[in-house]
Amino acid sequence: MSFPKNFLWGAASAAYQIEGAYNEDGKVPGIWDALSAGHVKHGENGNIACDHYHRYKEDVALLKKLGVKAYRLSVSWPRVMSGPDTVNPKGLEFYSKLVDELKAAGIEPMVTIFHWNLPMWAHEKGGWYSEEISDDFANYVRVLSDALSDRVRYWFTVNEPASFVGNGYFTGMHAPFESLMQAQPAEMMTKLAALTKNVLLAHGKAVRVLRSRAKQSPQIGMALNGSVYLPQSESTADVEAARALTFPEQAFFPHFNWWADPAVLGRVPAVLQPFFTAEELKIACQPLDFFGFNCYNSSDYDEYTGPNPAVKPGMARTTMEWPITPDALYWASRFLTERYHLPVMVTENGMANIDFVMSDGAVHDPQRIDFVKRYLAGLQHAVDERIPVMGYLYWSIMDNFEWAEGYDKRFGLIYVDYQTQQRIPKDSFYWYADVIKNNGLS
Template sequence: MPRSLPQDFLFGAATAAYQIEGAAFEDGRTSSIWDAFARIPGAVLGGDTGDVACDHYHRYREDVGVMRGLGLQAYRFSTSWSRVRPDGGAPNPAGLDFYRRLVDELLENGIVPWLTLYHWDMPQALEERGGWTSRDTVDRFVEYALTVHDALGDRVRDWTTLNEPWCSSFLSYTAGVHAPGRYSVEDGLLAAHHLLLAHGRTVQELRSRDADLSLGITLNLTVADAADPDDPADRDAARRIDGQFNRWFLDPVFRGEYPADIVRDIAAVDADAVAHWQAAIRPGDLDTIRTPLDALGVNYYHGELLSGHPQGDGTEGTPHDGVQERRAASPFPADGGVHWVERGLPRTGMDWEVQPEGLTRLLTRVASDYADGVPIYVTENGAAYDDVVVDGRVHDVERSAFVRDHVAAVADAIEQGADVRGYFAWSLLDNYEWSWGYGKRFGIVRVDYDTQERTVKDSGLEYARIIAARAV
């Protein structure tokens, strides 16, 4: 029997600037940390760069036409800091004009623009001055955010400060897997704090300009389960991952504090790093970080089953970055003794387990424990698979089921009382998938990278059916 979604529920799709725009050095845009990182030998599989990507910079009208054909109500995109304020310097009129044209095209087609200010593409010039480990970057980010608002604030209501600060701090500054590719517990801690401080400062500044804006942050969150809930070591493993992945960001944003148990865990591994991080937290910082939100974005791909014991057969699952075999350091500074457990669930092309019910539990937990009175949006959810083109079509049965099952999981969360207002499929287009280059395809629309031809996959058609019916 069909499961209905509320009439005001928002269906959309999401992308990120560096992953789709291309035009890497056109019209005044200069190098971002991803332009630099992608050129480090071995940093990205295949040596791929985002120089061309999906050429969305030149094809945005075509892409908005695809969105309209799918019936999308909203489009979540990010602006490129390196395009708007190249090298972190003065505003770039040509870059701002691109986003003006994009927003105008969306509005003319009845699609809500949902803007993310930071999806990981800091100007490389700022990284060379310390990047997110420098408090000065907070000021530079606020300048950038206000520049974007100057250009688009009269037409864009929904603003997200940061996408997945866990990735742009620990995965980027501690694990070295993402740009800028640093390997430091201290740098990861400093980056996380300065990212959150930039978020809070930006919310305050934008709200002071226009109280009618809807302002939020997007966090990538997980469900951390103990393999044996009666085993203290397994419970502790789940606590550590929940703390470092979820609570490290939820607690300061909603409660104005970092989780004390995780601070102790990290201090046991690197006391100097924690001491330097604590010294960087100034009076008033946490009050700024906990500035009230109008919306919370939740990105979910899968959960974790965790044990405090090595697995006897040597088989374990992988953490969220999906490239455990290439990591030189863990993104979790205090994950000693944590082991990921296989549970026989279907897996995506990223080798991530497919766990829709985890999304239901995550949304209800976040709604009850943190986001009381704050609407929640699933701002990313999707799957990579090895698509095959047959007679010009992509019959991606697994991705179609993934979308169906996860929209149903959102409906379950709403029925259980979670105030979930929307769902954005990741991703609208096949694109540059960070450390994987062009080797992983998440799109509900296929992109032929040689010809730039767009082809709606069966999963896109299924999503369009769900949107039209407002039921799954």
């Protein structure tokens, strides 16, 4: 099973989940640093995480051993900006050194500008409710562009707004742990619309900054997540039914079209129309080079609104309790390219598994190998149909802090002993290295 010669095989991570060094070298608190106490299993936090801040050279050496062509990292806004207009030079220097290390290893650095850890100084001004946040974000992007764009070509403005808005401000599961679920419908929609608009304005302004200031021609996208539904068969009626569920006319924040229709097509779902001016929509809608999407499973088995008859007792799930649905990458790639007419990149896919060091000193994870093998077969189906798939980034390169789940859920290709910070490549690491070497499944 062969992929295009220029296919970007890679892996991904996020700053707060791996870096640690939460209060070193001028870094100021973010919302996960300051607010997560009492909201994370076992009382854990990301203060140390994988200590990547101090061990980045070791980690890049492992990425090189893996053979990845690309690595999606994220920059910590509170590490780089200690205020709206105040740059922290040591924080910026860390990312410059990390990018240099990746380039020296022959790995394409891909930068996610915002991956959830909002600075507390921004939160105290209202967070994503603040009308100032999109300009503050644009200032931050100017700093990153000026410092890194001579070596960084691939940029992701925001990661999973459906999650950091939905879980951060709607359900209250994630920082800043605020919940709109008990609000009256009118208030709920007004506040959700404000959050959505400010995220989209921040995205649009970031794209404008990168287009005008980057030192080489940038490749810009977002890393979106959303509901994907699988058709019962390949009949036209079933495919259209699945498409309608994936992009519903009555969209809500968990749907791709809530975010991507404004950003890519320049239109907003009907319920949002009263909240956007024509000028705001013009700012939010900027030309993108690709559509990045995070996909772990289809939504056919969701039970958010009550029992789902499709859910069968004992069906295959990961340790996150997410169903294993290998065709999700195929249908997501197909539906997204058909709607948005952009090349797609799988910016996250992977599984949490029960991983531990076994008696032979190794970490054997055959379930993960089989999971990725099945999902890549779905992605191969898309490639075979000439759907423009640019790359696949496994989530994640190493075990890390899994937000409110703490450290129990292990997604990594590399096992991390959090007491010693020892890294142990799992069987899946070596298997994925072989996939990359062969440019597909052998």
